[in-house]
Amino acid sequence: MAINTDKNSYTIIFAVIMVIVVGSILAGFASGLKPKIKENERFEKQQNILYAMGVNENEGPNDATFVSTDKVEAEFNKYITKQLVIQGDEVTENDEAYLIDIKKEETKAKDPDYTRRLPLFVGEIEGKEVYVIPVRGKGLWDAIWGFVAVDKSMTIQGVYYDHKGETPGLGAEIKQRYFMDDFTGESFLNGGAFEGIEVSKGNNDPTNIDKDDNEVDALAGATITGDGVAAMLRKDVRLYVPYFKSLN
Amino acid sequence: MGLLSKKDSKLIMDPLADNNPITIQVLGICSALAITAQLKPSIVMAVSVLFVMGVGNVVISLLRNLIPSKIRIIVQLIVVATLVIIVDQVLKAFAYSLSKELSVFIGLIITNCIIMGRFEAFALGNKPWRSFLDGIGNAAGYGVILIIVGFFRELLGSGTLFGFPVLGNPVTKTGLYAIGYENNGFMVLPPMALIVVGIIIWVQRSKNKDLIEEN
Numbered sequence: 001m002a003i004n005t006d007k008n009s010y011t012i013i014f015a016v017i018m019v020i021v022v023g024s025i026l027a028g029f030a031s032g033l034k035p036k037i038k039e040n041e042r043f044e045k046q047q048n049i050l051y052a053m054g055v056n057e058n059e060g061p062n063d064a065t066f067v068s069t070d071k072v073e074a075e076f077n078k079y080i081t082k083q084l085v086i087q088g089d090e091v092t093e094n095d096e097a098y099l100i101d102i103k104k105e106e107t108k109a110k111d112p113d114y115t116r117r118l119p120l121f122v123g124e125i126e127g128k129e130v131y132v133i134p135v136r137g138k139g140l141w142d143a144i145w146g147f148v149a150v151d152k153s154m155t156i157q158g159v160y161y162d163h164k165g166e167t168p169g170l171g172a173e174i175k176q177r178y179f180m181d182d183f184t185g186e187s188f189l190n191g192g193a194f195e196g197i198e199v200s201k202g203n204n205d206p207t208n209i210d211k212d213d214n215e216v217d218a219l220a221g222a223t224i225t226g227d228g229v230a231a232m233l234r235k236d237v238r239l240y241v242p243y244f245k246s247l248n
Numbered sequence: 249m250g251l252l253s254k255k256d257s258k259l260i261m262d263p264l265a266d267n268n269p270i271t272i273q274v275l276g277i278c279s280a281l282a283i284t285a286q287l288k289p290s291i292v293m294a295v296s297v298l299f300v301m302g303v304g305n306v307v308i309s310l311l312r313n314l315i316p317s318k319i320r321i322i323v324q325l326i327v328v329a330t331l332v333i334i335v336d337q338v339l340k341a342f343a344y345s346l347s348k349e350l351s352v353f354i355g356l357i358i359t360n361c362i363i364m365g366r367f368e369a370f371a372l373g374n375k376p377w378r379s380f381l382d383g384i385g386n387a388a389g390y391g392v393i394l395i396i397v398g399f400f401r402e403l404l405g406s407g408t409l410f411g412f413p414v415l416g417n418p419v420t421k422t423g424l425y426a427i428g429y430e431n432n433g434f435m436v437l438p439p440m441a442l443i444v445v446g447i448i449i450w451v452q453r454s455k456n457k458d459l460i461e462e463n
Contacts (some may be wrong), residue, residue, distance in 0.1 A: 001263050005313075005314065005315070005316045005317065006316065006317065006318070008321040008429060011316040011318055011319055011395070014314065014315070014316050014323075014348060015322075018323060018326060022330050023327055025334075025440060026330060026331065026333055026334075029334055029337050029338075029384045030337060031457070032342070033338070034339040036342075037337070037341050037344075040341070040344040041344075044344065044348075055306060062411075062412075062413065145353060162348075163391070164352075167285070167436075168283070168286050168436075169285040169401075169402075169405060169406055169436035170285075178265040178419065207419070209340045213250065220433060221433055221437075
């Protein structure tokens, strides 16, 4: 069975068949696994929100573990009392607010006629009301995002950060406990006005005892990722300030 | 080895030592630099490459008499890319947290020159079983170096292994840090991977003098 594999017609037929076969294999895999992948993404978002407000399975001071996927849905319904969508002055309740893609909202908001929808999650933990704000920004290589839990006075109760492709060991450390935990207790406000949180390199307070300085200690070797975190918080949390003003 | 003939077992053992793809052939250096800052990504990368090379070599070997030589590189690239996408999707569906940590690196497998190199140099001219062994052997040789480099870089750079602190806490100064030890921040940067690989090459060649080229 000697096929002349050098002929042009054979080459073209081979290429066509190859493309069809490979294309259908990949399409089969993609559509077969899609529901499972989507579900994973939904669970992850719920886990992140719960983590920020302090519902997690952390063991020890360095461990950041979410509530497990098999009970995340139940825990989410238990701790999150209300999901709000803020659009301009209008605040509506919406049980699917956590599915709002804030990246898409940010793009849409470039159109001056569009009022951006801002999701906000109201939860209750140990009798205390917390508000979880989703944030999204840019790191060094790619997107970074997170969830910030604050109380009525915009003092941070907990945060969760994640990233798409920051350098392991450097920028990727933003999702480590020792960085995230520093934010707890800091306030976004300074003298009643919104200031944000600076991720500061020239910090005189590396163990973060002073909680009124609007500063946390930066990560060595991750200047741009750290600045990205600060910029992301300033940009996205600011949008919620009018709502918090109306609360008090 | 009873299972494998002497010639076959040579296919696996050679790349692990005297014909290692990284330290002797100096292939696949790019990914070895990029992902070895920590141990866990190094191991997952090694396992993923093992899968892609084992299966890929068999597929190419099965098709070796059918692939038109004019477009063989494209065909090889398609086979690698397909396998990598499958790995990526399966990880996303069944090991979501792991895939989130590694998705960028998984994509990088496509650019690994060892894979294309073995397809071209071995699988195109050999039977499936031998190609499979060759793929596994080369991927293992690559993986071993990755894991060694990852081990030293994470240990000396961050003082952790798999993310667990093993040398004490650098902030509260416990363990080794109490007596003045400091993490070497340079270890987490890519250039140090090259230096660690260099040291491995040095050790290997001084143990086996046959490997030293004369010129």
